[in-house]
Amino acid sequence: MIATPLVQVAGPAEQVGLQAQAFAQAAPQAKQPKGPTIAQTNPISYKLLEIKPGKLGRSELESGELATVSWPERLYKQIDFSGVTWRPSPTSLSFSPGGVKRYQVSVWAPEIGVLATVYDREVLSGNESVYKWNPQKFLDDQSQIHELDFDMRFTDGSVQEKVVLPLRLLGLDGRLANDPDGDFDGDGVSNSEEAKSGANPFDARDKGVAKKPLPKLPETTTPTPTPTTSAQPKPQPSSSQPTSAQPKPSTTQPKPSPTSTKPTSTQPKPQSRPTFMAEKYDPYPGELLVRLTPGEEYRSGTPFGSAEVPVRSIRYRGEQGGKKSPALDRALVDATDGNRFVVKAKGLEAFAQAYEREFGNSKPEFERAAKWFMDTFVTHARVEVEYPDNSADAKDFLVGFFGVDERAFSIPTADFDGDGVNNEDEVRLGTNPFSADSKPHEKPRFPITSKSLKPGEVYEFVPSTKLDPNTKFLGAEGLQVSLTKDGNVRVVGSRDRSKREVSFQVWDPLYKELATLYVESDFSDAWSTINVQAGTTFETNVMTQDEVKSGLEIVSTREELERNGVPEWVAIGGDGVVFLNPPRSEGATKGARRYWVRLSNGEERVIKVNVLAPASYAELYSLQYSDVFVRLGHKARSHAPLATVVHGASEFLNQPIPDEAQVSYEIVEGEGASVVAHEGTATDDEQPGMVTFDATNGGLKAGDVVKVVVRASFADESAQEVPVYFNILPHELAGSYEHAYETGRAVLPGRPIVLHRTDIRNVPEGTEFLFFEDVRGNENLAGWQVSVNRDTGNLVVRAPENGARPLDAVVTVAYPDGSSTEVPFHVGVKHGTPDAETFAPKYTQETLIGGTRTSYEMLTPVPKGTSFSIEENAGLDVGVDTQTGRITAVLPEGAPGGATYKVRVRVKYPDGSDEFIDAQLRKKATADDERPRWSDIYVLPGELASTPQARRIPPETTFGIDATFAARGWQVHVDKYSGRLQVLPDASVKPNTKIEVPVVVTFKDGSQRTVKVPAYVRTPRQPSTPTPKETTTPTPSPSTSTPTPIPEPDPAPETGSSAAGWITVILGALGFLVGAGLLALQEIPVVQSNLNHLMRDLGLRR
Incomplete structure (x- = not known):
């Protein structure tokens, strides 16, 4: 396999540190378990992990449980190729308390550009390699299954040796590289076609076209592609015996023997455990690989996607191992954006500065620079998630950095800084591959490539840009050629007559061959060769100063010159002046032109003209554009x-x-x-x-x-x-605002309406709304009268009395920048009953709290487009919503409770009719909510009975008897401050008589409530003359005496009584009190405080 993975078994960094470069130190020897072990009964087995280039893959278990894993102990082999690796992305899951850890493996495959570079170098370059001119072997090896094996220790201390994770690389099309019909690089050309033609099946940029054909392909047979669903390698479980005692596993391992792997009937079954939230949820599914270009910011998706998962916290814990990447600008969990993980790369200058610190102006090997880049910049950023069940999950985002061309730095042909020079050339030439301002010189060009020199004559070929100090001159043997400090090519005319013309190549370290320069040795006395560039003009005198002074002339006629082949673009004067104007087409002919002329001294001499290649049009004509302004x-x-x-x-x-x-x-x-x-x-x-x-x-x-x-x-x-x-x-401005007017409005003949703008956006200061009767669109007003508010744009439109037809017209909007636009509007004509006669809007009486702004709606609907305004405000702070009719008012805080105000509202209907309606506003009173209460009174004729007010009432409440009370034979009194009610029917009141005593309760805010208290006269049972005493309802005591009620002052106007009218009664009562002594005072329910109030109100002193 050409690009095999560097894989890390993931787990908490403080406990696991497996690296491809060195084996991790073995974990402490655990206590050997007794009986069957987890390694025997429940070993770990992994499914085949297949990954596409540049993608992240995560291992999956074929069998076993991650909860039983304690830690991995040993990584057996280093998997690496030519400095190209698959990068690991560790993942760990922990629970607390309990210490359960999960170890999983995540692998990032190399970019396809890396594979393309390796293919170019190993297969197509012709360099010695096992794959030289043999693409099929490369494709076959790239399609193999490779195995990563490591030891795994379980929670019971047992060890499973050489757990195998099978790995295989798929193409962008999801198929193997050696699949003939597959398209690994996704360029539309199959793998077999590209391999046979000499193209690169891993490079989509060539579109299946080879840079140069391959030599004869080796006689190889294309194997059948390995299916992507091939059988998985089986692990070989073992106990915790020394690793040297175990046989090396293979892809076809034998099944475990019954005695070593199958549990017996006496073996304990694995204990079940609850599923933790950290096992159930993945906060950032499939988002562990972050690819950043310089200055780019990455934001992950919202944790858990659209699912609502409770978490205790989501925190960024920093870069793994405390390593700080100099290219990382910031990394955080953004709580203001749904706890997305955010990471941003620094600009190119950060990469350039790091490279400058590491290498300066040196020229390291490219492989060394590529490894330094990976070690310095690539990093893992860890995010930890804690769940309410005390489980936790740690996600390590692998952060990789790519160039402005979105390709990895390790690809030699990539151009990380986008300056047009690939990474490998910049490193080789000593420039900074991360700085667009640091790049090799431009390719030099030579406007003059040939020169005729006399022996010992010195001449400098001047290139368009200074030559590199390491420029070489090939084929210049026998000629003195050197590079000047100004970067020019200095030549000296040869004295060797055997070499009349010498050519040599100028070889640049970067651009290779720049030009071939020609130097001709002139051993004659002929005039010097004239060099002129095609497409330009040039004038010179071929004679020497001595020849001019001697009077030597050119005497050839025009006809002679034409016969000698002198073209029209060459003019030769008798004084030796030659004017040249060769067309651009002459530049295609190489070599010096030789034109013979006849001199006045009888000699013939040759004029040699060397026409150089024309300057390119791009050099002759420097194009420019004038700046353009666009709105x-x-x-x-x-x-x-x-x-x-x-x-x-x-x-x-x-x-x-x-x-x-x-x-x-x-x-x-x-x-x-x-x-x-x-x-x-x-x-x-x-x-x-x-x-x-x-x-x-x-x-x-x-x-x-x-x-x-x-x-x-x-x-x-x-x-x-x-x-x-x-x-x-x-x-x-005319195109920046959209205006419109109300639609669907109709007006009664002869009536005006206000047509409002419906756009609510403010317009620039200085904007005016205008109505012109002579503009196009306003020609047929037909008796309509239209006016417009210049500032607001609202229209007042009045229909004619007779013959009114619908109106269509336009309003002109003039903006302060001089632009303008026209806004159309339409008003219909209504024939029929006016809206004011059809609709009956009204308000219900509302009770408001004083000093508080309150609003309420209308009860009845009105047509759309109806407007409202306050006609009379009744002296209140009151307003009305012009569109809905909602009234908002503030009643005076000092107004008496229950005070009412009448507010008049004008209703203007869409058809122009209007009417006035009243809204009754009443201030809320204490009496609305308070409910004083007295018990019914039962009393015998001639006896005094009383009952207290039974409810808690607000302070400063007073009581009195309604002035209209005039029951014959009854004396009643209510305590002004406590509300206690006393009644005394005389002997004339017949038994079984009932009356209702109207008690007026006056509250602090001036509001009043009248409570009618029933009083009943009982039938006497037997005569007796006991000591007079007050009877308390509901169990009155009969008495034969007729004591006088104990009145208290009651200045309330509703009682209709005066203090003077009560003096006699009061004095009698006082005498009675003195005569009756303390006992009577105790039995009559007139408290001392009320008596003090009574005497003070009557002007008496104690």
């Missing part, structure tokens, strides 16, 4: 790009691009942008290169500047990327 919610289009052209030291701005350049355009960056690709796709008003940006998409705001990058490709296959910037302006 939110609209689209905007740029102008076609213009070019800046440089000729020598002159720079020409805003130049058109020549037709021969045949530029085509495409968008390479910028969502929501489109471009006119070329002449064939342009409409009448378009030009190639015009960019249109759509600002109607969400996510934009005023002030943003959107960068769109356009790739301009020229006819010579050169290209350049040109930015165009779109500046986002605010919405045009």
Whole structure:
């Protein structure tokens, strides 16, 4: 198997530390169990674990119980290949109290890009390997089942040796790599087709196309793919004997013998235990693998999904083992977001700084850098969940980091920092693979590739960018070639006449072959070769200064020059001046042109012209766009790009691009942008290169500047990327607001109505609502009268008296930015009974608490569109809901209880009719809730009887007799403060007479309640003359005397009595009290405090 897993048996970190690099220290030797052991009766067996690339898999038990596991003791073998590993994700589950632990295995398979890189290196590169040119062997090995084995100790101290976890890798299609019809990398091409063609079956980017064909494939037979449901390896249970005594397990292990594995009849059965919540629920199912790119934040799903599971706490416990990843910005459980687990990566600069600290400017082996990355950045973040049943679960999220290209750093061809140079090249060349600003130099180009030199003449070939110090020159033997400190190629003309022309290659460490340079040795007295670039102009004098001074001239005629092959783009003057303007097409011809001329001294001499390859259109024409402004919610289009052209030291701005350049355009960056690709796709008003940006998409705001990058490709296959910037302006106000008016309204002829705006959004300050009779849509008012509130936009619409027809018109909304919009409205005409005669709205009388704001609804329905207003407020703080009619009022806190107020409300119906209704508001009184009570009184003629008030009543309550009481022969009195009632019928009152004494109860708030207390006259049984005494209801004592009632002052106006009228009675009563002595005072229920009140009210002193 090519990429086999590094697997960790998971458990609490403080007890288990199995690593692939070293074996864990064995656990303490436990006490040997007596009798059958768990390792014998209930051993652990795992199902086959199959995982797709880059995915997380979690082991499942075939048999056995995790609750019986104590800890794993030993990992037998290291599973690793070429530094590429499957990463473990430990999971532990614990309960307290009880100490039960669960050990499970979670495995993260390597990314498919890693497999693709290994396949390239082992199979396709031609390097010596067991898989060289043999893809089928690679696919077969990749499809094998591999076994991870370790010892497991149980809670009874027994040990099961070499528990086997079978592992196998599946493709993205869920099939094996050696399945001929499978598509492991998901590129639409089967595994067998890619293997036979020389493509990479693990790399979807090649789309099944090979970079180069394979040599003759080895004669191999494709085996039948192993089914994904193959039998599982069976574990071999054992007791806690030394591990050396146990045989090594295989995939076809024999069944355990009866004496060693099957329980006997005397063996104890495994005890059942309750299921804990931590076993039943998984808070983050399937979410243990987190892949982050620089600066990215990950949020898990809500714990337990949509299920409602009670928990005691969910806490983030930090990174496993206390290791802090320098790439981790933050990790937490967000209680404000449903206890989601949140983790965020730092930006690229954190990775770059860590790499700089570790390696500086050194050039480590790529495998070393990849291992450092895994050890430094990849981490486990632990979240612990506690349940109400005291069980707990610990979830370790494996946090891995990927580049801006979403590929792992360990993939050599990936580009982690997105600077266009792959990871392996950056490490090899000593630049920082995590910094886009740190990358190798651009590829140098040589505008001049040939030169004719005199012996000893020095010349420098100047590249477009400085050459790397490690640049080499291949094939330059016999020529002095060196690299200058400025990065140029310095050559010296050869003196060896046997080598008239030397060529050599310039070899760059990164880009390999850069160019082939040609150096010609000129041993004649001919003029120097003129070098000119195709597509440019050049002027020079071929004669030396001495020749010019001597008067030497070129005397060849134009006809002679043409016969000698001088083209039209070459002009030769008699004074030796040569003007060259070779077209771009001349650059395709190599070698020097030789044009012979005749001199005035009779000699003939050659003019040599070397036409160099033309500069690319992308180098000659630097394209630019002007900035574009676009409003939110609209689209905007740029102008076609213009070019800046440089000729020598002159720079020409805003130049058109020549037709021969045949530029085509495409968008390479910028969502929501489109471009006119070329002449064939342009409409009448378009030009190639015009960019249109759509600002109607969400996510934009005023002030943003959107960068769109356009790739301009020229006819010579050169290209350049040109930015165009779109500046986002605010919405045009007219398009930012939607207005509307009430619908379904109809008005009576001759009546006005108010038509309200239904949109509630505020408009910008300075907005005006206007009604113009001459705008389109308002031509046919036909007698309707319309006015509008300029600030609110509400309309007052009056229908004509006669011949009214429905009205359709528009209101103009003018915004402060100068934009405007028109809002339509419709009003119908109602013929029939007015709403005011159809509906009868009313309020019931409401009782309110003084000083408190209270509201209540109307009882009867009214048509939609009815409005309400207060016409008379009765002096109250009162308001009304204009749409529902609900009244809200505050009654004066000092008003007497029971006081009433009449509020008048105007009801305006949708058809324009209206009416007035009254609402009665009453202040709540104490008398509404209090219920004083007296018992019925039974009394004999001539005797005094009394009864107390039997209920608890509020303080400062007073009592009195209603002034209308005038029962003949009766004397009645009520205590003003206590409420005790006394009655005294005289002898004229016949037995069996009944009266009702009206007692008026006055409360602190001024409210009153009248209680009628029945009084009955009994028939005397026998005459007697006992000492007068008061009879207390309900068992009155007969008396032959006729004592006078003991009155108390009662100034309440409802009694109708005065203090003066009672003086005689009071004095008589006092005399009676003195005569009767203490006994009489004790028997008559007039308390001392009431007597004091009575004397004070009458102005008497004791």
